[in-house]
Amino acid sequence: MSEAQFLTGLSAVRCDVDLSPLTTFGVHAVARFFARAQDDETLVSLYEAARRDNVPVLVLGGGSNILFTRDFDGLVVSIASRGVEVVDENDDYRFVRVAAGEDWSAFVDDCLQKGWCGLENLSLVPGTVGGAAVQNIGAYGVEFAERVSEVECLDSVTLQKVRLTAQECDYGYRTSVFKTDKRHLVVTAVTLALPKVFRPVAGYKEMQAYFADRTPADARELAEAVKAIRRRKLPDPKEIGSAGSFFKNPVVSRIKMVSLLEETPQIVTYPMAGGRAKLAAGWLIEAVGMKGKRVGDAAVYERQALVLVNYGSATGAQIKALADEVVFKVKRRFGVELEPEPVII
Numbered sequence: 382m383s384e385a386q387f388l389t390g391l392s393a394v395r396c397d398v399d400l401s402p403l404t405t406f407g408v409h410a411v412a413r414f415f416a417r418a419q420d421d422e423t424l425v426s427l428y429e430a431a432r433r434d435n436v437p438v439l440v441l442g443g444g445s446n447i448l449f450t451r452d453f454d455g456l457v458v459s460i461a462s463r464g465v466e467v468v469d470e471n472d473d474y475r476f477v478r479v480a481a482g483e484d485w486s487a488f489v490d491d492c493l494q495k496g497w498c499g500l501e502n503l504s505l506v507p508g509t510v511g512g513a514a515v516q517n518i519g520a521y522g523v524e525f526a527e528r529v530s531e532v533e534c535l536d537s538v539t540l541q542k543v544r545l546t547a548q549e550c551d552y553g554y555r556t557s558v559f560k561t562d563k564r565h566l567v568v569t570a571v572t573l574a575l576p577k578v579f580r581p582v583a584g585y586k587e588m589q590a591y592f593a594d595r596t597p598a599d600a601r602e603l604a605e606a607v608k609a610i611r612r613r614k615l616p617d618p619k620e621i622g623s624a625g626s627f628f629k630n631p632v633v634s635r636i637k638m639v640s641l642l643e644e645t646p647q648i649v650t651y652p653m654a655g656g657r658a659k660l661a662a663g664w665l666i667e668a669v670g671m672k673g674k675r676v677g678d679a680a681v682y683e684r685q686a687l688v689l690v691n692y693g694s695a696t697g698a699q700i701k702a703l704a705d706e707v708v709f710k711v712k713r714r715f716g717v718e719l720e721p722e723p724v725i726i
């Protein structure tokens with residue numbers, strides 16, 4: 382198939398597009414074809430054309446949770462739909478429908494401006510609304526899953542629209558059905574249930590230190606605290622390439638936790654239901670001496686060991702190699718397998 386054939390009737394498709402400005406890691410990778418889908422109809426026609434010509438499709442949101450280690454020999458579709466509307470309300474909640482292509486952080490700021498609360502803890506998380514629904518973003522004690530009421534999708538196989546309740550999304554720690562059984566679903570919009578009464582979630586150690594003995598007065602004040610804490614810890618993607626936390630905090634059995642604590646009493650653990658425990662991956666990485674390790678422009682961030690960064694011209698393969706070294710050393714020392722958080726292509 383020639384590119385001209387693929388482009389027939391789809392003038393919005395561009396060829397050989399450099400994806401580095403479209404991802405927060407900023408590594409060089411080329412998409413053979415690239416198009417923006419501003420609406421569901423465009424999305425359907427792109428899938429139809431890709432199927433006709435046997436071209437694989439990769440959906441891209443804000444590119445803040447993806448690492449390209451190679452070029453993509455297919456069609457990258459950037460979800461670019463826009464729109465925010467209140468679709469319903471009752472005494473307790475305001476139901477807000479948001480298009481998947483909206484920028485999450487800008488949307489949260491917009492809600493705060495309007496005096497709507499519920500998303501303040503998730504301030505400044507990069508990426509799109511669709512990406513947030515796929516990843517079940519979480520920060521400072523609140524997860525996306527706690528605020529979502531419904532997710533609208535396009536089934537990329539049948540090209541039919543489908544709606545999932547929050548329960549059907551099967552949300553877990555940084556995961557959802559969109560990353561497991563239903564990868565063929567493209568999120569097109571979400572409806573959030575935003576509580577009308579502000580109930581601060583400010584139990585995190587850094588948040589308690591920020592507010593001392595006070596309770597935040599409103600959602601905006603809590604959001605300011607979240608932003609200040611995040612800016613201290615995390616690299617600004619406009620200045621240093623990253624995908625935020627590169628590793629998930631590993632979950633271990635009670636038996637494993639007990640044996641780890643016997644060997645290394647200072648290990649940082651967070652108890653979970655059912656006797657299991659979450660380990661602080663950043664602590665494990667620091668303990669094996671990888672914090673601040675730099676190979677060319679790929680590095681383990683010196684302020685936060687959980688974050689891998691691109692200081693300029695690192696390749697995706699170099700970042701992946703550094704991640705593999707971290708995984709290997711943590712496994713060798715603690716017998717715990719770290720799992721990457723971003724999607725690796």
Ligand SMILES: Cc1cc2nc3c(=O)[nH]c(=O)nc-3n(C[C@H](O)[C@H](O)[C@H](O)COP(=O)(O)OP(=O)(O)OC[C@H]3O[C@@H](n4cnc5c(N)ncnc54)[C@H](O)[C@@H]3O)c2cc1C
Nearest residue numbers: 442443444445446507508509511512513518519568624625
């Ligand atoms: C500095 C920094 C800080 C971060 N902090 C946090 C944090 O505090 N908490 C947190 O949870 N995450 C954090 N992240 C990670 C990231 O912001 C989230 O995972 C975000 O939700 C990713 O959204 P995206 O639109 O950028 O997804 P992308 O990176 O574009 O895509 C990620 C994956 O989702 C798929 N995808 C994207 N959109 C759709 C869609 N509409 N339908 C179906 N599949 C889709 C893609 O195909 C890909 O597989 C951080 C990242 C950075 C760079």
